[in-house]
Structures are given as C-alpha cells and as structure tokens.
Amino acid sequence: MSIIKPTSTNFSNKKSLENDCLEVYTSNLISGQWVLPICYALLEKKLRFADFKEIFPNITDRVLTLQLRKLERNKILKRTVYPEVPPRVEYELTSIGNELKPVIKELERWGAKHKEYVSVQNKINGAN
Amino acid sequence: MSIIKPTSTNFSNKKSLENDCLEVYTSNLISGQWVLPICYALLEKKLRFADFKEIFPNITDRVLTLQLRKLERNKILKRTVYPEVPPRVEYELTSIGNELKPVIKELERWGAKHKEYVSVQNKINGAN
DNA sequence: TATGTTACTAACAAATATGTAAGTTATGTC
DNA sequence: GACATAACTTACATATTTGTTAGTAACATA
Structure with a gap:
C-alpha cells in the first residue's frame, strides 16, 4: 500500500x-488496517467517503483513500463518481466483495473462541 | 513482530x-507473511525448526523464529524443547490452533472464487 | 582438544504500511 | 469576486515488518 x-x-x-x-x-x-472494517460497513449499505470518516473518526484521508483504492483495484468494491460539485463518490461492494461475508463471519467466530480459550488458559495458569 | x-x-x-x-x-x-503457511503445515503434523526451513526454503532463521514466537505467544502453537544436544524443539498446534482449519478453508474458498471472478471480469473487459 | 550439530540471537539494513499537515479542484451560492 | 464544499493529492515523517550476515551455546564424538 x-x-x-x-x-x-x-x-x-x-x-x-x-x-x-x-x-x-x-x-x-x-x-490493511482498515480494510475489514470498511468491508464490514459496506455489507450493510453503500457509503460515501465522508461516511467512512464518520464511522472511523481516526482514519486519515490519505489512508482511507489508499485502502479504498486497493479494494477497488482488487474488484472488491466499486467506486462511482457523480459529476457534481462538490464531488459525490459512492462506494459499494461488488458481488465478490459481498461474498466476503462468510469469511468475515468465520474470522469473527474463531476470534471469539480464541479469546475464550486464552482467558480460560490464563485462569488455569493463574495469570493475574 | x-x-x-x-x-x-x-x-x-x-x-x-x-x-x-x-x-x-x-x-x-x-x-505475518509466513504465519498461515506455518499453521497449514502444522495441521498435518508437528514439526521441528529445521523442518520449516525445508518446507519454506526462502524463510530466514530470524523471521521463522519471530513468526513462531508470535504464534506461541498467542497460544496457537506449543513449543516443546527437549533437553538434548544438539537441541531438539518441536512445534505443534494447540487445540485452538487446530481450529484454524475451517478459517483457512474459508479463506481458500473465497480466494479461489475471487481469482475466478477477476479472470472473468478481465475477459469481459477485454484485458490482455 | 577440535569439530559438527540444531536452534537459535544480535546488530544492522531495507522495504512497506501508516500518519501528519497542508494543499488542490471545480462550481454553486452569497 | 470571495467562500464553502467533498473528495481527494502531495510531500514528508514515523512505525512496523521483513531480510542479511555473522555469530553463539552446549555437548557428543572423533
């Protein structure tokens, strides 16, 4: 990137x-630090550049642009520019982008299990 | 890392x-560049340090160590040192490490689909 | 006593990802 | 003509990851 x-x-x-x-x-x-959260948000609805900045207050313009462009390059999302001033640009997932949903779910599922596993292990070993 | x-x-x-x-x-x-391949290899059987270097000829000692230590720290694998000389160290997945299998499968599944998607899109758009 | 073995570590260098701050563009509205 | 707006871009700085090279330890065997 x-x-x-x-x-x-x-x-x-x-x-x-x-x-x-x-x-x-x-x-x-x-x-990419913000890629999965970006996709996650797009699973619900299409978003504009400024929408992302509202959802992720800590992302900078530059990094947001980089990550969106990478996703576009890889055909995970589609970028639509409306010829208006000030500009309006909409981002939405492509069909393969939408199919990331089960992948994300699986990552979430395992993550939850891992958190649980680690906390149990720590109890057993008497970590503070 | x-x-x-x-x-x-x-x-x-x-x-x-x-x-x-x-x-x-x-x-x-x-x-981590080599983390998933390492886990993939461990899904089949436990491995020694030198085994990894044989499977991944391009990994360096240093990076292999870093990635293995990260996995150990996160309780994804277990490291067993046998008190011998020369040293023998075995790496194997923990139970939560083994549960990465469906995650990996899902990543593979989507990856295959994505490759297909991109190649179809390129044909449609007459990319060379 | 010198050598070989395995799994490392240390010091440094390069590559890549992310963050900061300050523009830029084009046009509708004041 | 000056200003606001949304979605960027540019130049630079910092952080993080990966790679390169050269060791080290500890003991069994020659």
Whole structure:
C-alpha cells in the first residue's frame, strides 16, 4: 500500500506464497488496517467517503483513500463518481466483495473462541 | 513482530479496531507473511525448526523464529524443547490452533472464487 | 582438544504500511 | 469576486515488518 519494489526479496516471497497458498492470497487481499472494517460497513449499505470518516473518526484521508483504492483495484468494491460539485463518490461492494461475508463471519467466530480459550488458559495458569 | 511503540497512533488504532471488531482481532493474529503457511503445515503434523526451513526454503532463521514466537505467544502453537544436544524443539498446534482449519478453508474458498471472478471480469473487459 | 550439530540471537539494513499537515479542484451560492 | 464544499493529492515523517550476515551455546564424538 504505497511504493513497492518488485525486485525485493520481500515482494518475491509474498508473490510466491500467494501463488502457492490460496489462503495467503486472500489474506493479502484483506490486509490493511482498515480494510475489514470498511468491508464490514459496506455489507450493510453503500457509503460515501465522508461516511467512512464518520464511522472511523481516526482514519486519515490519505489512508482511507489508499485502502479504498486497493479494494477497488482488487474488484472488491466499486467506486462511482457523480459529476457534481462538490464531488459525490459512492462506494459499494461488488458481488465478490459481498461474498466476503462468510469469511468475515468465520474470522469473527474463531476470534471469539480464541479469546475464550486464552482467558480460560490464563485462569488455569493463574495469570493475574 | 519486533519492537512496537505502545504510544504510536498506529498502535492505538490497531488496538481499538481489534477491540471493536473480532474479525480484525483474528486477522491480526494470523498476520505475518509466513504465519498461515506455518499453521497449514502444522495441521498435518508437528514439526521441528529445521523442518520449516525445508518446507519454506526462502524463510530466514530470524523471521521463522519471530513468526513462531508470535504464534506461541498467542497460544496457537506449543513449543516443546527437549533437553538434548544438539537441541531438539518441536512445534505443534494447540487445540485452538487446530481450529484454524475451517478459517483457512474459508479463506481458500473465497480466494479461489475471487481469482475466478477477476479472470472473468478481465475477459469481459477485454484485458490482455 | 577440535569439530559438527540444531536452534537459535544480535546488530544492522531495507522495504512497506501508516500518519501528519497542508494543499488542490471545480462550481454553486452569497 | 470571495467562500464553502467533498473528495481527494502531495510531500514528508514515523512505525512496523521483513531480510542479511555473522555469530553463539552446549555437548557428543572423533
């Protein structure tokens, strides 16, 4: 999400891993601090740039733009610009974007279980 | 995965997002370039340090150590050191680690669909 | 006493992601 | 003509992750 060097070890490792492992491919598509929350919000309804800033008061214009553009590039959302002034831009999930729902649900489900697991383990081991 | 500043904007955003969104919580736990491949490999059987290096020839000792330690810290895997020389250390998934299987499957499923979606879209739009 | 083995660690460097602050654009309304 | 507006962009700074290279420990065996 910014400038990447197609010649770096990092880049080539990333590419070969995402080629070999579909789960890494997906993980790379939904990486980015605000990507999942953005998709989550879009599952409910289409949103404008300013809507996101209201939902996520701590995101900056720059990072919001970067993450939205990445999602657009990967066809997870569609960006519609209305030729008005001041500009109006709407973001909505594509069909494959909408299909992220079960993925997100699964992540949530496991996350809840993990939290529970950790708290139980900590009790057993008498952590404070 | 290394030194983090608990006072940075980045850190506090991350924390508040993972508090509010379970899917972000999970995503943060399975982030790290080699984490999912490591877990994937461990779903089949327990492995030693050198086994990982054989499976992933491009990972370095340092990064492998970092990622394994992160997984251990988060109780996704268990590290067993045998008091021998030369040392023998075995890594295996905990029960919650094993439960990552359906998560991984879901990520794979969506990834395959996404690849298909993108290729179809490209045909429609006459991309070369 | 020197060597080999395995699983690391340390010091440093590069790459990538995120954050800060200050513009810019185009046009309708005052 | 000056101003407000929404959705950005730019230049720069910081934070975090990943990679490179060169060790280290501890003991069994040669």
